Amino acid sequence: MRLQHATWPEVETYLQHSRGIILPIGSTEQHGPNGLVGTDALCPEAIAWALGERHGVLVGPTQNLGMAQHHLAFPGTISLRPSTLIAVLRDTIESLARHGFTQVFFLNGHGGNIATIKAAIAEVYSERSLSRQNEGQDPTQSEMALTLFNWFAGRRGRELASELYGDAEGNHATASEVSLAWHAADTMKQVAMSPEVAPYGSAECTAEVFRQRFPDGRMGSNPSLSRQEHGARFLEAGVEDAWEAYRAFVGQA
Ligand code: NI
Numbered sequence: 001m002r003l004q005h006a007t008w009p010e011v012e013t014y015l016q017h018s019r020g021i022i023l024p025i026g027s028t029e030q031h032g033p034n035g036l037v038g039t040d041a042l043c044p045e046a047i048a049w050a051l052g053e054r055h056g057v058l059v060g061p062t063q064n065l066g067m068a069q070h071h072l073a074f075p076g077t078i079s080l081r082p083s084t085l086i087a088v089l090r091d092t093i094e095s096l097a098r099h100g101f102t103q104v105f106f107l108n109g110h111g112g113n114i115a116t117i118k119a120a121i122a123e124v125y126s127e128r129s130l131s132r133q134n135e136g137q138d139p140t141q142s143e144m145a146l147t148l149f150n151w152f153a154g155r156r157g158r159e160l161a162s163e164l165y166g167d168a169e170g171n172h173a174t175a176s177e178v179s180l181a182w183h184a185a186d187t188m189k190q191v192a193m194s195p196e197v198a199p200y201g202s203a204e205c206t207a208e209v210f211r212q213r214f215p216d217g218r219m220g221s222n223p224s225l226s227r228q229e230h231g232a233r234f235l236e237a238g239v240e241d242a243w244e245a246y247r248a249f250v251g252q253a
Contacts, residue, residue, distance in 0.1 A: 001052050003060045011099070012056055020103035021058045021096060024048040025117065026111040027066030030074035030174030031121055032218040034189040034226065037076040039181040040110035041064065044151050046184040047238040049108050055243060063088070066113040072207035082116045089120035097144055103250050106148045107242055112203070121146045125224065130166055139151045141207040147249050152177060155240025164230055168197050170221025176234050183231025197222045
């Protein structure tokens with residue numbers, strides 16, 4: 001079930017049997033010459049929507065903007081500062097907490113978001129842990145459990161990427177994410193690329209330095225190997241990986 005397609009009484013009913021919600025989170029950033037700017041949001045969103053349909057879990061709106069400052073030298077990229085993204089995530093989590101959601105599962109599509117999502121989780125936990133010193137604080141407020149799962153790090157997806165692309169998978173504008181985003185958006189782009197496999201290096205730099213290091217935006221990848229039909233297989237792998245992680249999370253939480 002998608003939150004955006006539900007009514008408030010339906011959400012109220014859902015809360016009677018589940019306190020869990022999946023929040024897809026990605027980025028709006030360049031993904032090389034043939035990858036969609038929305039890749040990092042489209043991939044976790046497609047996986048989350050499939051989970052919502054197959055397993056009845058509630059899926060919140062996709063957080064389409066992430067921490068992507070290093071991609072800003074490429075047109076189309078929109079970035080939030082880490083502090084802005086932390087504020088957005090805190091307010092999102094606290095809104096859900098107000099209604100009784102206690103298990104929030106971030107399904108992430110962007111490596112550059114990881115540190116910031118973890119910082120936002122630590123902020124929410126800190127607020128609860130510290131406020132318990134106050135007299136009269138509702139102790140149930142501290143029950144919130146939050147977790148982060150990166151779809152691109154799931155075991156089945158990794159195995160499929162290595163089977164299809166080997167060392168040419170890379171780590172930005174990867175062949176796997178380009179395939180999955182094409183499948184999700186029902187499109188594809190044929191673009192000649194040189195060199196075939198992009199250089200590797202660090203993305204911990206300013207946008208200008210990033211573009212000098214990675215002139216066409218790719219890092220270590222050869223996404224000319226991407227195919228829409230591969231995307232359908234990455235969706236299946238991602239759904240299984242994410243469902244396994246979600247079940248483990250709500251079971252423990
Ligand atoms: Ni990406």
